[in-house]
Amino acid sequence: MQLRNQVEWALHCCSILAGLPPGQRLSTKALAEFHGVPKPYLSKALQSLAQAGLIEGTLGPSGGYRLARPAAEISFLEITEAIEGRARSFACTEIRRNAPCLRADEQISGPCQVARVMWQADEAWRAVLRSQSLADLSATLEAELPERLLADAEAWVGARSAGG
Amino acid sequence: MQLRNQVEWALHCCSILAGLPPGQRLSTKALAEFHGVPKPYLSKALQSLAQAGLIEGTLGPSGGYRLARPAAEISFLEITEAIEGRARSFACTEIRRNAPCLRADEQISGPCQVARVMWQADEAWRAVLRSQSLADLSATLEAELPERLLADAEAWVGARSAGG
DNA sequence: CTTATTGCGGACATTCAATATCTTTAATGA
């Protein structure tokens, strides 16, 4: 019951890509260096995001990634699911079918209350993540972080981004 | 991001213990047989529940487990946390501290917005599980399951329960 | 008292997923 830390990486990377000037791209190398994480491994996470249609990769020199859609249309849930998959956190193995008092021909209708409650909790979790977009995140960060830090980060990223 | 299947076992076992006449106990052996799961492994889950103070074990012949509290005072969340632990699903590794533009002496206040959103989702998940008690589960099951099945299960369990 | 039964706790083996790295290929701009 633990999210992979790739989720954290992905969220931070998307946050940076959201702050890029429109059309600009940033390479895996720069993103890995910025966060201090192994580049080949971060690359896997970015590929998952690309396959999910959240970001776009471009080959060649001055290639890199950029958001495939406006930041306001990308939610925390989409990013999380791109990394973790869409499986529900509670897996139902139907152990009630093993009950010794259950007759072979007897029908059991749908999922039982145990599974329904667990799935309801899962849905509540998803609802919160679905309600938060990358644009919301950027707005909060800009309001909270010190100006110098934002400026320096922008300069650092700007020096390494390319394309249009 | 997947709950252990011990959680499912624990929920079902608690559900059965909740249906026992007051004071009666049921052994690990019977619970394992009923659900068709390996007894030594189920034993681990039941021990976790006992350590969390949700059920009580009694030694000796005719020993076994019973609820330590009324079913109405035991929530899904307590059972889940007894197995899974109380750690939050999103672990913050503070990767923002690796940012190259961050000066050594610079303070970063508390958790950032990324972590706050993830934890908020986690809390929504917990809120649903906290709101459901074992008594609620029993009530729903009694209303939904066919009468014959309930009677047979009660008879099967009754023949193997003991004490008072 | 003796004996069988049961939960308790720890040690241990096994299996599988998460983590991390590497290599090759294809695309692209300089």
Add this chain to the structure above:
DNA sequence: TCATTAAAGATATTGAATGTCCGCAATAAG
């Protein structure tokens, strides 16, 4: 052409989840 980059896949490494085992202490029944 040539250097650079993402894409895709193979492959190690690690660690957690799963499953088993054994000795111990408590307890009730004979």
